[in-house]
Amino acid sequence: MSDSTPTHLRKVALIGGTGNLGSHFLSALLAAGNHSITVLTRPSSTATFPPAVTVTKVDYDSDASIQDALRGHDVLIITLPAQAPPDQHPRIVAAAAKVGVKYIVPNYYGYALSTRTAWAPSDTALGNFERFVDDARSAEKDGVKWIALVCGFWYEFSIGMGEPWAGFDIAGRRVTLLDEGRKKVNVSTWELCGKAMAKVLSLPIEKTNGGGLALQDWDNEGLYISSFLVSQREILDSLHRVLGTSDEDWTIRYQPGRERDAEGMKELGEGKMTGFAKALYAKIFEEGGRGDYETGQGIDNEKLGLEKEELDVATKRAVAMVEGGFGYRG
Structure with missing residues (x-):
């Protein structure tokens, strides 16, 4: 130069x-x-x-x-x-x-x-x-x-938008866990x-x-980059800590990821925005899916000196967003 x-x-x-x-x-x-x-x-x-x-x-x-x-x-x-x-x-x-x-x-x-x-x-x-x-x-x-x-899915957006996205309806205390809810994906705030x-x-x-x-x-x-490599189950546990709830306070539904994907694609064909969200998130959360790039490719957080974040702090922000009216209202 x-x-x-x-x-x-x-x-x-x-x-x-x-x-x-x-x-x-x-x-x-x-x-x-x-x-x-x-x-x-x-x-x-x-x-x-x-x-x-x-x-x-x-x-x-x-x-x-x-x-x-x-x-x-x-x-x-x-x-x-x-x-x-x-x-x-x-x-x-x-x-x-x-x-x-x-x-x-x-x-x-x-x-x-x-x-x-x-x-x-x-x-x-x-x-x-x-x-x-x-x-x-x-x-x-x-x-x-x-x-x-x-950066993966945006964390607060994903759990705050509503059930068709990452499976969480925080206000209604409902969640749909794909497969067993244990598949970890990278997300960022x-x-x-x-x-x-x-x-x-x-x-x-x-x-x-x-x-x-x-x-x-x-x-x-x-x-x-990535804030968390996290599963739906870990997100639900974080919500419990933030809200003071337990599984007994939530309606927990399990759904196969491929079924969720197909359901979303059908709804998308009918012109429903929620179908887009369901299919997109299901494809990432599917077993053997594409959501964990950290394990295979690595992340650049440490190189850039980015500080480690706390999951519950980010979850608390998402809860506050929902309580303030954030989310899909279609």
């Missing part, structure tokens, strides 16, 4: 700064204090942000508008809602490549990438989530690098996701003579 080449990424553009995940990225980046941050919002947005954040209104139907908003930024973090138009992500990536953005964090926040494991989440009926990484890969020819955050993003984007772009960590260690690869 020449003397005139920047050693760190400084200018960050964030799409989705008000969302559950995006807001945690923003908070962690602001706390780290190593970047200037621009949040891209729609023209109709009335969201407010801290004074240190630059807010740029963008017409996502206009490639020129997206390019103007991204010009001059070093890195783009994309967080999009599930209902975003299918052509939006590739158009955003193409716009970033066009104006010379150096790094992209695509809208992929899930399980192991096919570069580290034989499985890629490509069930077409559920949506091929790795298409977001494919979009980023397509920009490599333009000199763009990407880092995908492999939103807080950990934010801290991991701030940590990795604060690293030098390339290694110096002394070695050490650098952003290039994750060039065109997944950044693997």
Whole structure:
């Protein structure tokens, strides 16, 4: 790296700064204090942000508008809602490549990438989530690098949304355990996701003579993090500790994972959002499934100096969210 080449990424553009995940990225980046941050919002947005954040209104139907908003930024973090138009992500990536953005964090926040494991989440009926990484890969020819955050399911979201997701209805004290409820999967809190993003984007772009960590260690690869490798049974036990309950206070149902998967796919075919959740979570929790990437591929928590989290603390946050009205109300 020449003397005139920047050693760190400084200018960050964030799409989705008000969302559950995006807001945690923003908070962690602001706390780290190593970047200037621009949040891209729609023209109709009335969201407010801290004074240190630059807010740029963008017409996502206009490639020129997206390019103007991204010009001059070093890195783009994309967080999009599930209902975003299918052509939006590739158009955003193409716009970033066009104006010379150096790094992209695509809208992929899930399980192991096919570069580290034989499985890629490509069930077409559920949506091929790795298409977001494919979009980023397509920009490599333009000199763009990407880092995908492999974080598993979001913990508080998963147990707080309702029974069709990870099986838990906290308010109703009901749970559906898949098979015996003992299959462990990797999950992450939103807080950990934010801290991991701030940590990795604060690293030098390339290694110096002394070695050490650098952003290039994750060039065109997944950044693997996890708060907990945990089973449904362990989550239920954590809920008992937080709520002061026992199994006798809950309605506990057991369901084969494959049956749950098929049930979800049937509901999805009927246009029910809950079917999507059931099938997606069942596929991850199935015996021999895809949810434990820590054992096979390892995680990067220790490398980044991420502190170990307490399961019950995260569970308590999820309970508070539910008590505050969080969850699916369809």
